[in-house]
Amino acid sequence: MPRQIPVGRPPTSRRGLLAKSLWIGVWLVFLSSPVEDLALGNHSTAATAAGSCGLAVFVGIYLALVFRNIGRPFSRGVVFGLGGVLGILAPVLAYTLGSAWLGLFVYLAVAYGATLPLRATYWAVPASALVMYLIGLRSDEQEARGLVVLVVLIGFAMTGVGQLVRTTIELRKARATVAQLAANEERLRLARDLHDLLGHSLSLITLKSELAGRMLPGDPERAARQVADIEQVSRQALVDVREAVTGYRRPRLAAELAGAQVALTAAGVVAEVPAEPDLTGVPEEAESALAWALREAVTNVVRHSGADRCAVRLLRQETLDGPVLELTVEDDGSGGSGTGPGNGLTGLTERLQKAGGTLWAGRVRRGFRLVARVPAARPADVGSGA
Template sequence: MTEDPRSDASRSERLIRMGQPPRNRAELRRKVLWIGVWLVFLSSPVKDLVSGHHTTGGTVAGWLGLAAFVGVYLSLVFRNMGKPFTGRLVVGLILVLGALATLLCLTLGGAWLGLYCYVSVACGSTLPLRLAYGAIPATTGVMLLVGSRVDREEAQNLALLVLLIGFAMTGVGQLVRTTIELRKARATVAQLAANEERLRLARDLHDLLGHSLSLITLKSELAGRMLPDHPEKAAQQVADIEQVSRQALVDVREAVTGYRRPRLAGELAGAQVALTAAGVTADLPAEPDLTGVSEESESVLAWALREAVTNVVRHSGARRCAVEVARRQTLDGPVLELSVEDDGSGGSAGTHGNGLTGLTERLEKAGGSLEAGRVRHGFRLVARVPTEAPLATGSHPVGSGA
């Protein structure tokens, strides 16, 4: 399945990668903005400092304490942007946050109780689950205890919020960790798949060329020994060498063609990925039954699916795409039919691009046919290839797009 690399790159640039450091300044700005939204709870302390209710020394100390608190909090939140903090350092920084929140509340008043929301968020997002489940209620208890001395009503109003926001962040933290593990697992699976493909290629090449090259070597030695006294026998050995080498070349070409030949099941999986990535709702069948369908015909249908989905992703502007693979009985005999229909703008009526023209030629060589054009609510492409086995009934759908 071919996709536009530029669209993939731009889409990747717009996404914020969870649990990973920013790759560029734009992504850094988006991460900072996302985290900065949650600094809304600092509005009460800032309003308290600018109100003039404190002495000059108290106001300066408040600003310094608030700056230290925010700095420690942001360093915890951004810990995955560089080398992650150790467990002891994380616990130490959380204790510093709790101490600063307590000190500022006791000295400057109940307007500062909102700082415990950040302590709870830090506990939920940075600590292991077992520790977080104990630290979050403990943070709420400390806030209620401090609030009983500075502003009991405000503390009671914030208690539920502190609990909920902390436990919510445990879920977010677990999601980030799961995303990181999934990304590593995907990389491992891809590496294993590549290794398995290399091993398969090595086995196939050994099976194809091992016997042929051994036979060529043996006959070359025989021809060398026969050449002085038996030139006719040596010539026969050379002719055998030529025949074996030609057959080996044919076998290698067939193997390479098999590696390059697309498979319909693989193209269906690729279509699902491409359409989903493009924001198109994909409606695809299960793996089709290819009984009686030659490899050449399957390959042509795979090319047809690739071309159709590429057009949907690049040009149609569609919101939905339905793919159907079904067996049909026609006047010319049984066929396997591939239908790709979308609700986009499609192409110009009566005109085909180079892709569809080449696809028509491929299908005609395989004894198939192609129909493509506008329908009532979009564009539809239908490709058909003959099947070798006759059908007992009129039509047996292999997969349904409904």
């Protein structure tokens, strides 16, 4: 399955730029007639020079208006201004240089359909077809009649494409907003939990500190007991905070798998991601380390690889050291431009080693592969044969 061209955003790699340029180039096929007309020398030197300049200006404005405007929209005034220039160039060139230039009206309809507001498109596209037909009557009525339907159909079809692109951009912005709101909500929840955890403990510490201060001159033994209580409460509060923060920071493999599918698809990478895994008996530390490995691998694929496909596999295997859970992330990209392991892979190796696992990452015949292994059971369970 070919990689999808990102819609409504500029390319992020050389491969993406090449794919988008080829996709744009295919649709310039209607320019073959004007170019051939100029190359055959059917006009005077002045007319050929003027036609070449006019064609260059037309193509430049068309590309800027359609393909640049789709990703980063111009203001409405600029859109109408550039559309007006195209609306002047197409009739002038077609009228003065002949029927070979009638194909410019196809691009005019595309530009109007993709960039103008719907109300303006409803009259601009038929008007373009009508002007083209009237100009074609003086040179080649049959060709003009055939192009009328094409101009109208392509123009109105592009209204749907333009609306789809604008909707995609809005959805991408909405998704980013939802992610930000979710992060804010998570921060608020963490703040509430920490308040609930520490509020009582800190109040108790403050109260006992005041009591110890009042008792200290006359009753040092009772003051010492209060200080001992303060120490116990503070230690318990520290344990509670560590548990809370650890729970927030520990990623879950199922959530990371779902996130990997979304991230790869959003980046235009064909993703093969397994369903929710069976983690029966897998220690939490091992699952967390594997989730970190998946997150790091997918981040590298999205940012650096330029890959078209990425396959994620999760397997249980039996080894001499006991059962292991193996995560493999393989893509067909370049693997980045670095000559050695980056900080992410180095930190990931250390994290896996702490969980009793291993990491291998490197180039393969058709891309880059990362393999992370963690124990699928605790050492006590392995020793007892559980």
